[in-house]
Amino acid sequence: MNPWWRRKLSIGSMVLLSVLIAALVASAGRAQNTSEPPAAQTASAATQPPQMEGFGRTRSAAEAQLEKQFLAIPDAARAESNLRQLTSTPHLAGTEASHRVAEWLRDQYRSYGFDADIESYSVWLPMPREIKLELVKPKHENLATPEPPIPGDLDTWSKHVTPDYNDYSPSGDITAPVVYVNYGMAQDYRELARLGVSVDGKIVIARYGRGYRGIKALLAEQHHASGLVLYSDPQDDGYAAGDPFPDGPWRPMGGVQRGSILYTQIYPGDPLTPGFASVPGAKRISPADAASLPHIPTMPISAEDASVILKDLDGHHVPRNWQGALPFTYHVGNGHVRVHMRVVMDYRQRPLYDVIAKLHGSLDDQWVILGNHHDAWVYGAADPSSGTASLLETARALGELVRSGWQPRRTIVICNWDGEEPGLLGSTEWVEQHRTELQAKAVAYINTDVGVTGPNFTASASPSLNDLIRAATRQVPDPDTGESVYEAWAEHSSAGRTELSGVARETAGARTSGEAPVGTLGSGSDYSAFLDFAGIPAVDLAFSGDYGVYHSLYDDFYWMKHFGDPTFAYHVTLARVLGILALRLDEAGILPFDYSNYSSEVSRSLDELAARASQDPSEYAALQPVVDAANRFAESSLREAMAIGALEGTTVNFALANRLSLALADVEQSLLDPNGLVGRPWYKHTIFAPGSYTGYAAESLPGITEALNHQDIATLKVESNSVAQALVRASECLDQISRMAQAASVPLNPGPPSGRE
Amino acid sequence: MNPWWRRKLSIGSMVLLSVLIAALVASAGRAQNTSEPPAAQTASAATQPPQMEGFGRTRSAAEAQLEKQFLAIPDAARAESNLRQLTSTPHLAGTEASHRVAEWLRDQYRSYGFDADIESYSVWLPMPREIKLELVKPKHENLATPEPPIPGDLDTWSKHVTPDYNDYSPSGDITAPVVYVNYGMAQDYRELARLGVSVDGKIVIARYGRGYRGIKALLAEQHHASGLVLYSDPQDDGYAAGDPFPDGPWRPMGGVQRGSILYTQIYPGDPLTPGFASVPGAKRISPADAASLPHIPTMPISAEDASVILKDLDGHHVPRNWQGALPFTYHVGNGHVRVHMRVVMDYRQRPLYDVIAKLHGSLDDQWVILGNHHDAWVYGAADPSSGTASLLETARALGELVRSGWQPRRTIVICNWDGEEPGLLGSTEWVEQHRTELQAKAVAYINTDVGVTGPNFTASASPSLNDLIRAATRQVPDPDTGESVYEAWAEHSSAGRTELSGVARETAGARTSGEAPVGTLGSGSDYSAFLDFAGIPAVDLAFSGDYGVYHSLYDDFYWMKHFGDPTFAYHVTLARVLGILALRLDEAGILPFDYSNYSSEVSRSLDELAARASQDPSEYAALQPVVDAANRFAESSLREAMAIGALEGTTVNFALANRLSLALADVEQSLLDPNGLVGRPWYKHTIFAPGSYTGYAAESLPGITEALNHQDIATLKVESNSVAQALVRASECLDQISRMAQAASVPLNPGPPSGRE
Secondary structure (H helix, E strand, C coil), rough: CCCHHHHCCCHHHHHHHHHHHHHHHHHHHHHHHHHHCCCCCCCCCCCCCCCCCCCHHHHHHHHHHHHHEEEHCCCHHHHHHHHHHCCCCCCCCHHHHHHHHHHHHHHHHCCCCCEEEEEEEEEEEEEEECCCCCCCCCCCCCCCCCCCCCCCHHHCCCCCCCCEEEECCCCCEEEEEEEEEECCCCHHHHHHHHHHHCCCCCCEEEEEECCCCHHHHHHHHHCCEEEEEECCCCHHHCCCCCCCCCCCCCCCCCCCCCCCCCCCCCCCCCCCCCCCCCCCCCCCCCCCCCCCCCCEEEEEEEEHHHHHCCCCCCEEEEECCCCCCCCCCCECCCCCEEEEEEEEEEEEEEEEEEEEEEECCCCEEEEEEEEECCCCCCHHHHHHHHHHHHHHHHHHHHHHHHHHHCCCEEEEEEEECCHHHHHHHHHHHHHHCHHHHHHHEEEEEEEEEECCCCCCCEEEEEEHHHHHHHHHHHCCCCCCCCCCHHHHHHHHHHHHCCCCCCCEECCCCCCCCCCCCECCCCCCCCHHHHHHHCCCCEEEEEECCCCCCCCCCCCCCCHHHHHCCCCHHHHHHHHHHHHHHHHHHHHHHCCCCCCCHHHHHHEEEEHHHHHHHHCCCCHHHHHHHHHHHHHHHHHHHHHHHHHHHHHCCCCCHHHHHHHHHHHHHHHHHHHCEEEECCCCCCCCCCCCCCCCCCCCEECCCCCHHHHHCCCCCCHHHHHHHHHHHHHHHHHHHHHHHHHHHHHCCCCCCCCCCCCCC | CCCHHHHHCHHHHHHHHHHHHHHHHHHHHHHHHCCCCCCCCCCCCCCCCCCCCCHHHHHHHHHHHHHHHHHCCCCCCHHHHHHHHHHHCCCCCCCHHHHHHHHHHHHHHHCCCCEEEEEEEEEEEEEEEEEEEEECCCCCCCCCCCCCEECCCHHHHCCCCCCCEEEEEEEEEEEEEECCCCCHHHHHHHHHHHHCCCCCCCCEEECCCCCCCHHHHHHHCCCCCCCEECCCCCCHHHCCCCEECCCCCCCCCCCCEEEEEECCCCCCCCCCCCCCCCCCCCCCHHHHHCCCCCCEEEEEHHHHHHHHHHCCCCCEEEECCCCCCCCCCCCCCCCCCCEEEEEEEEEEEEEEEEEEEECCCCCCEEEEEEEEECCCCCCCHHHHHHHHHHHHHHHHHHHHHHHHCCCCCCCEEEEEEEEEHCCHHHHHHHHHHHHHHHHHHEEEEEEEEECCCCCEEEECHHHHHHHHHHHHCCCEEECCCCCCCHHHHHHHHHHHEEECCCCEEEECCCCCCCCCCEEEECCCCCHHHHHCCCCCCCCEEEEEEECCCCCCCCCCCCHHHHHCCCCCCCHHHHHHHHHHHHHHHHHCCCCCHHHHHHHHHHHHHHHHHHHHHHCHHHHHHHHHHHHHHHHHHHHHHHHHHHHHHHCCCCCCHHHHHHHHHHHHHHHHHHHHHCCCCCCCCCCCCCCCCEECCCCCCEEEEHHHHHHHCCCCCCHHHHHHHHHHHHHHHHHHHHHHHHHHHHCCCCCCCCCCCCCCC
């Protein structure tokens, strides 16, 4: 045992140290390899491939050859044809159209050589029966206008367009004065309180943006509003951002953002089966007991309709930054404008159809899982079908490799979820049903959702996978620049925030020393149950761009063909990135998880929280166990990295590599607390969760963060202990891995044999 | 001589040191005073007043009593009546209406007991004959609509409203395609070049804001545009900022900002008499030789008219942040939209009428000057009459004090300038005419212009006067808060930028350690000739608020009565602040100029420039003489502060106090370079000037700053030597003051007598 590992170090210096050691480990690995005799190369590998993390040199060459074969297969014409098929009809979750899409997908996977089936669930899911809004004062005017069709875009003329509604709104019929609440987020209500404006009994109108709409609904409910109207301000995704559809990719004045308001920040999935699967015989809770169901009628409208309401509001001139792009001065409203809203929802049990397709590996007890949802609000060209059209090409290419004689090392599972839009239903129920098996077999879950809206690669992940994503994107060419996807990604993100046309969109996640940034995972797509509930390391990928038609009728094939990806080159690129990631995880001898990155992320977050808590001695004291545990986690991750690094260039036997791989994948599970977060026990991950009052965005150390937000010292102590224990468990897992690796390796530093703990 | 003063110190540490020493000096001063026997107090001074800078304790008490008397006199009803009188008719410079206002003002000052007269100049000044704009493609539409009258505001229905025009535009008649250039500032043209868009031969349309309109005209000319149309985007001062007039204080869609485009950044004043006065017999240059005259037709229009042009522009979607608040996506324009503009100006010699009113002091060779302009674009309620209405109350109150038996120590001169709006004409000609006398007699110039638009105090000044402004505002109550103006000012500015209703307005100037911020002086009002040309220490003061009717018809009495200052309480407050400042400067034994602040400001600016230059060894080397001279200036200012500080509490004879006062006021003149800045010799101040490409905003060390901007090493060397020599001259002045003071005082530190240089 090296005594200097044991020294107490501040969090900050541990981070610095980890960077140094990682560099050391990398160079040590390289040095060992260069002293090796040249490996036999396959005849077709023209150039010496660089060594890959998790592959020896011999296996790196084989992997490079395999990846080269793979990269040649995905095809733009097929991706386009997939997208045209997927977007041929509206296919809302819970409808027969969604079932037909699932069957078509299953058949596609079978044709590629996958073992594919549909798994079905019965969930509590409403359908809109009547959605009505009218201005009743100062004059009468009917609102809630359906999205108008567009000449030249035949899909928009269909009779089967999904109504504009917010899923999981309760039914209700109310008439009340209107108050404008800006984005309807927590700070907006604080501002209203400062102005002395109450929303009690009012219908609040909030613009979309800055957070999940289910947070807006919960806050409106908590502030005793009687109803909620959501609209899309042209400042955020309409004409102020850029040319509206069909002249450009942004939202036209008549466009409406549908969307669920299910309180997925409390738990996602079927609201009547929290934590267990909606299978026959499951004992469902009563809707009245379902904490994820909203309580006030909520509906979405267009900017055009919103302007009718907003332009007549009087009272307080809005606070700075509340003004949107509609052509008048915004006011909060003082009671003179009244609207009548009527929402009739038909709640019942409805079926969902998940498609699960497997390509069996020689190690059938280790699964690399990829997934996307297939249900859409209307046509869903970008959301989600661009991801699905790409994923199908990934699957077809993997199938082609099998036909050419290859067999995956691990089993590759491709999933197409139903019911993502209402609240991550299909993925959540499946993970809840198969949790034990997944926790035993799954090594990672790779998600894509709105797969392609433009050329800018973005990724969020469990931090242990950040470097793997960077490595995979280095292998795939970027269609626009001719460089690799990685280089285009790094250049684009070094240009700072992607702030095109006045719309600010944050580049995901924190930057690390000059590398392209990988964000952390919040919520909003199907990775949530995998990571937050089951502790499976997860990744979410996309190519993004100017996209104002989210959840509208106009997110259709015409939009994609004219704006999102006219040549389908980025669909092919996404298929390639997904495939390379899957192949690296499938083929690696020892899975390339990097827990130094993970511990750096924990330390960075903890530093920020400690700085916040430093004003209050009792808060600061409550964090001490976490600081100690984070230091231990950092030490253990460094030791593990060195121990695994020392194996590079040695021959590791197959059984040990498998044991090490499963153990590496399992570290994430050790970070779960079986009791979950205080107040939302479904969320079991102690390090990452969607914010209770942000929704989509990830919170790091969520229990501690929110306890500090609420200055709740009792909860802070509970959450700190939970995090500290999780980090100690993770450290123990890593120490165990170090011991396994050290037992098999030549020590990195000559000297007396390392001690065992 | 203390040898440690001579040590070479970095600029940064000099700044720190100066703060330390200033504190030391202050505490030494206090300590000496407490060891003094209590001074005789006047019977009516109820409480022990704090000692004032420049006054001994005895004289502090008398001054406090005088100020108390003064503060009681200004009256809201009289300020309102002044404003109603001043805004009763449109009174554009060069018209008989402006002459009548001057005569009324002269008579007012005479009635207050001032020795008042009109001084007249004949200047080259155009009047608009025809201003026409029409859209000719894609359809015909007449634009350049006059500002519509407002029901309930009778003044807006006058037949004598000034046309909407840009003063000093040349005449011209052109038809050309339109290109939108955002704010029309330098970075906007760089952005257009990046997009590959040329404005050669085009009519460019630019929104107002982010810089002086004369810069926009010069840049359009330099980029070979054939014409310039300026408009007010509702994002900047219209409905997006807040409720438009007459519902609120912001610009209505039909409102137009008039304004001069004279290149005052090159030189202000009559364009045909740069550097000398437009008096009979002056040898005028030809208009063709006048570098301040613009060359392409320019005119202003309303947002309403601008939207007709902008909504049809196509071509490139605008870069981020170019989108304004009009309700469509902005485009740069690709030639399909054409307009016809016709500008006919009647250029000739026209008369100006400056009002000069004196209240003679016992020291008639030391002048404290206050001023504001009296000409207005139309009614000019805020700009400038709110300042004038207040200044009249200051004058009346001073007159009352004289009637009650007081005589000023120094002579107080109050000036009301004509022709400020066309280009600071009246003040510039007067300063040019009286330069020698002013440089001998003037101790400071206190300006106000748009005196009152709301409750937020702002000030800019020669840094030597910053602390005096803070001291004066501590004596005046703030009407809203009941605290002092200083406290309200400090609180308001500590809340950060004044960003009301989405409109960003920078809090002027840099912040110093927790104190309310005083900005540095750029240009845009009548202090320019005093400071930039004659080296008279200057101050500019205002109470500001939401104000969108700048240079429009709607800046009228109705606006002020409903929005700007309905009770005229801030007019009274401004009158009081102006008066207290004047009284402090008038009555002080030794004038309270603080050159430690000045040298800190120089060092701060130089630090920034040195950081910019540090990439280039030759640039960095060129700055070395300035760094040395700034260090010497810092040392000398500290020594001077200590030497003057040591006189506090001693009896200084009258003659010496006067010699010291004049010497202190003259330090600013030593910072002038008789050759002026490279390329604009009228601007003689080496430390402050308006930016050549920013216009209103002050540039510190302007010659060096612009040479660095242009990477012009030859100019950099010239300007660096000029600044270095100026700082050495200023240091020598301060050293001379220190010697005079030391000769009269007991040394602060016991020990051998200080050496003389």
